[in-house]
Amino acid sequence: MATIRIPPVLRPAVGGEREVVAEGADVGAVLTALTEQHPETKAQIFGADGDLNRYVNVYLNDEDVRVLDGLQTAVGASDSLVILPAMAGGAA
Structure with missing residues (x-):
C-alpha cells in the first residue's frame, strides 16, 4: 500500500x-x-474529465507525476504520494 500525505485543506x-x-x-x-x-x-x-484537477499537484517520491506518466505512473508498496493544492491569489 502506498502512503498518501494529505494537505491541511483536505484533512477534514x-x-x-x-x-x-x-x-x-x-x-x-x-x-x-x-x-x-x-x-x-x-x-x-x-x-469532471477524470484527469487530475488542474489546481492540484501530485508528487510521487518528490517527482511531479505530470512529468512522469501522469495517472499511469507505477506505484510501489513503499512509495509516497503527496497531494498539493495549487496556491493562487494576492493583491493587484
Whole structure:
C-alpha cells in the first residue's frame, strides 16, 4: 500500500488524518482508492474529465507525476504520494 500525505485543506474530508494508505498499481488507482474511501476528496482531486484537477499537484517520491506518466505512473508498496493544492491569489 502506498502512503498518501494529505494537505491541511483536505484533512477534514479524511477525518483529520495527515496520512492515509491506499492500494493501487499506479497513481490513478491509488487516488481512486482514496476517493472511494473518502468520497469528499473526489471533487478536489479529479476534474469532471477524470484527469487530475488542474489546481492540484501530485508528487510521487518528490517527482511531479505530470512529468512522469501522469495517472499511469507505477506505484510501489513503499512509495509516497503527496497531494498539493495549487496556491493562487494576492493583491493587484
